[in-house]
Amino acid sequence: xxxxxxxxxxxxxxxxxxxxxxxxxxxxxxxxxxxxxxxxxxxxxxxxxxxxxxxxxxxxxxxxxxxxxxxxxxxxxxxxxxxxxxxxxxxxxxxxxxxxxxxxxxxxxxxxxxxxxxxxxxxxxxxxxxxxxxxxxxxxxxxxxxxxxxxxxxxxxxxxxxxxxxxxxxxxxxxxxxxxxxxxxxxxxxxxxxxxxxxxxxxxxxxxxxxxxxxxxxxxxxxxxxxxxxxxxxxxxxxxxxxxxxxxxxxxxxxxxxxxxxxxxxxxxxxxxx
Amino acid sequence: xxxxxxxxxxxxxxxxxxxxxxxxxxxxxxxxxxxxxxxxxxxxxxxxxxxxxxxxxxxxxxxxxxxxxxxxxxxxxxxxxxxxxxxxxxxxxxxxxxxxxxxxxxxxxxxxxxxxxxxxxxxxxxxxxxxxxxxxxxxxxxxxxxxxxxxxxxxxxxxxxxxxxxxxxxxxxxxxxxxxxxxxxxxxxxxxxxxxxxxxxxxxxxxxxxxxxxxxxxxxxxxxxxxxxxxxxxxxxxxxxxxxxxxxxxxxxxxxxxxxxxxxxxxxxxxxxxxxxxxxxxxxxxxxxxxxxxxxxxxxxxxxxxxxxxxxxxxxxxxxxxxxxxxxxxxxxxxxxxxxxxxxxxxxxxxxxxxxxxxxxxxxxxxxxxxxxxxxxxxxxxxxxxxxxxxxxxxxxxxxxxxxxxxxxxxxxxxxxxxxxxxxxxxxxxx
Numbered sequence: 001x002x003x004x005x006x007x008x009x010x011x012x013x014x015x016x017x018x019x020x021x022x023x024x025x026x027x028x029x030x031x032x033x034x035x036x037x038x039x040x041x042x043x044x045x046x047x048x049x050x051x052x053x054x055x056x057x058x059x060x061x062x063x064x065x066x067x068x069x070x071x072x073x074x075x076x077x078x079x080x081x082x083x084x085x086x087x088x089x090x091x092x093x094x095x096x097x098x099x100x101x102x103x104x105x106x107x108x109x110x111x112x113x114x115x116x117x118x119x120x121x122x123x124x125x126x127x128x129x130x131x132x133x134x135x136x137x138x139x140x141x142x143x144x145x146x147x148x149x150x151x152x153x154x155x156x157x158x159x160x161x162x163x164x165x166x167x168x169x170x171x172x173x174x175x176x177x178x179x180x181x182x183x184x185x186x187x188x189x190x191x192x193x194x195x196x197x198x199x200x201x202x203x204x205x206x207x208x209x210x211x212x213x214x215x216x217x218x219x220x221x222x223x224x225x226x227x228x229x230x231x232x233x234x235x236x237x238x239x240x241x242x243x244x245x246x247x248x249x250x251x252x253x254x255x256x257x258x259x260x261x262x263x264x265x266x267x268x269x270x271x272x273x274x
Numbered sequence: 275x276x277x278x279x280x281x282x283x284x285x286x287x288x289x290x291x292x293x294x295x296x297x298x299x300x301x302x303x304x305x306x307x308x309x310x311x312x313x314x315x316x317x318x319x320x321x322x323x324x325x326x327x328x329x330x331x332x333x334x335x336x337x338x339x340x341x342x343x344x345x346x347x348x349x350x351x352x353x354x355x356x357x358x359x360x361x362x363x364x365x366x367x368x369x370x371x372x373x374x375x376x377x378x379x380x381x382x383x384x385x386x387x388x389x390x391x392x393x394x395x396x397x398x399x400x401x402x403x404x405x406x407x408x409x410x411x412x413x414x415x416x417x418x419x420x421x422x423x424x425x426x427x428x429x430x431x432x433x434x435x436x437x438x439x440x441x442x443x444x445x446x447x448x449x450x451x452x453x454x455x456x457x458x459x460x461x462x463x464x465x466x467x468x469x470x471x472x473x474x475x476x477x478x479x480x481x482x483x484x485x486x487x488x489x490x491x492x493x494x495x496x497x498x499x500x501x502x503x504x505x506x507x508x509x510x511x512x513x514x515x516x517x518x519x520x521x522x523x524x525x526x527x528x529x530x531x532x533x534x535x536x537x538x539x540x541x542x543x544x545x546x547x548x549x550x551x552x553x554x555x556x557x558x559x560x561x562x563x564x565x566x567x568x569x570x571x572x573x574x575x576x577x578x579x580x581x582x583x584x585x586x587x588x589x590x591x592x593x594x595x596x597x598x599x600x601x602x603x604x605x606x607x608x609x610x611x612x613x614x615x616x617x618x619x620x621x622x623x624x625x626x627x628x629x630x631x632x633x634x635x636x637x638x639x640x641x642x643x644x645x646x647x648x649x650x651x652x653x654x655x656x657x658x659x660x661x662x663x664x665x666x667x668x669x670x671x672x673x674x675x676x677x678x679x680x681x682x683x684x685x686x687x688x689x690x691x692x693x694x695x696x697x698x699x700x701x702x703x704x705x
Contacts, residue, residue, distance in 0.1 A: 192420075192422065193422075193425070194421055194423045195276075195402070195419055195421040195422070195423050195425070195426060196276075198399045198421065199277060199426070201398060202398060
């Protein structure tokens with residue numbers, strides 16, 4: 001079983017600041033981390049490998065320092081990693097990103113046939129959730145989104161049983177291998193990495209590919225050139241203003257609150273007054 | 275089978291990273307283990323990095339290291355409630371290569387420094403706590419971490435695990451430090467635009483100033499406060515021995531608030547925005563608190579070995595130099611193939627022959643003297659302030675009469691014999 005996990009380096013949006021003038025993310029204000037959903041994707045691959053055996057490869061696109069997220073994936077338990085890094089990829093939107101990643105996946109698939117691709121549900125800096133399904137479309141394999149459990153992998157039948165989260169419940173489906181999953185955080189808990197993984201990751205040097213390493217690449221589909229997305233407007237939503245604060249002793253507070261509620265029409269209507 | 279390294283260094287602060295760097299440069303197989311998210315994430319110091327010991331490790335480091343400002347001015351304040359007596363030195367020779375020292379932010383500097391060790395070949399592992407040394411037949415043969423399959427082995431383990439050094443305590447090298455052997459320091463990084471810092475401290479770009487503040491900054495307790503200039507932030511902090519804090523029932527954060535709102539300090543911080551709040555213990559026991567530093571398969575460096583000169587606010591430089599001496603020892607031990615205590619005791623010898631222990635020995639009574647004689651901070655600083663005020667107030671009194679009056683007030687407040695005793699005692703403590 002060969003699983004490829006696609007991972008992305010993102011700024012930690014929990015602490016990132018927004019430049020009030022340009023409304024863009026001030027990337028220097030936050031450390032770069034492995035996209036949390038992608039960490040769950042790697043962990044999901046590790047859990048599957050425990051049952052089926054095989055190899056986990058991770059794939060990322062980004063500047064050279066994005067090797068850090070590949071090393072992090074090795075800590076979680078991946079076997080090897082590939083980074084595609086080239087100026088030609090810069091400025092890519094989800095369409096161009098899925099194209100570039102699919103080219104890398106073709107190359108990986110040639111060397112070792114891929115049975116499953118796992119992505120995080122979305123990246124926390126863009127929140128689009130489009131790259132995973134985009135790759136599936138380009139590779140012509142079924143995309144299965146919002147995955148919260150991979151219950152059974154049958155390598156002989158080339159099938160996999162998957163539980164999906166829907167807005168009104170769950171869906172249990174069987175998909176054919178190879179397929180692409182995008183996973184929710186609920187799928188697992190990231191385990192505390194064992195020491196041998198840590199040592200392996202510290203030593204690991206990912207393979208780095210440039211555009212010239214790929215065959216049959218249409219350069220017009222890469223980077224900014226291949227990105228039809230236009231950002232129309234960006235704004236920071238205003239902070240919600242705090243409501244009125246009621247102070248005083250408990251009795252006073254209750255009385256004040258009752259006064260306010262009584263003043264508002266249709267909030268409290270006394271039965272007797274009707 | 276778990277891996278075996280030549281050296282495991284526990285703690286990626288200045289001492290551990292120095293040791294890892296030098297060992298890796300000599301081709302040793304080094305594992306550097308850090309408990310923080312990244313090196314520097316848990317490390318605290320006022321912020322002065324000395325050039326000399328750093329330069330011995332990385333020549334011309336100032337050309338690439340993330341430094342804040344070269345220090346060209348050092349001020350000393352004897353502060354009372356509404357006044358301050360100042361002296362200091364400012365020299366442009368400190369503003370050009372090779373510089374004297376720099377202000378730094380440790381979260382950035384330590385990361386960069388550890389990267390240098392990694393580039394030299396050391397393996398760095400973050401977010402991993404070493405829970406104990408693995409001891410077999412009286413010899414340290416590795417460490418156990420809090421991770422699954424967490425044992426790793428080495429010929430030598432270097433303990434650079436900081437002031438509390440639970441690991442050297444586990445080995446029985448030292449007991450729990452007493453409250454008078456450690457200082458508790460709290461500090462804040464306050465963001466302030468570069469132009470304001472330059473104006474307020476009379477500096478130009480790439481010029482820095484340090485101010486050490488004695489007296490009312492600690493409400494007269496044994497300790498000091500500091501105010502250092504970074505590029506576009508200030509480091510302000512205050513520390514006293516833990517024992518003084520307990521005795522005077524001080525809360526460290528109250529002390530820092532008191533300092534920040536002190537009329538002598540307040541205008542320099544005005545308009546600043548608090549960016550970080552940090553606190554740490556500093557080993558200040560000095561010479562008499564230095565524990566056993568070498569054993570079978572193990573050496574202790576930096577804060578873990580109590581290598582801090584509190585009087586001269588030197589610590590990180592001693593940490594780096596001790597790391598270097600430990601590395602030299604380990605390299606020689608590797609050559610001899612002998613990692614026993616008698617072989618590694620060469621490190622102890624190097625340490626005691628270096629400026630580190632010599633300086634600690636020089637001031638071995640200083641902390642004790644000042645701790646037991648609070649008059650130095652509590653009485654003399656206000657006295658100095660009153661004397662200066664009197665001397666420089668123009669009120670028609672002849673200067674000779676003023677001098678007499680000042681001497682009289684000093685001796686009457688403290689008593690002539692006591693003053694002579696105090697001067698002798700202080701001189702003896704720092705001679």
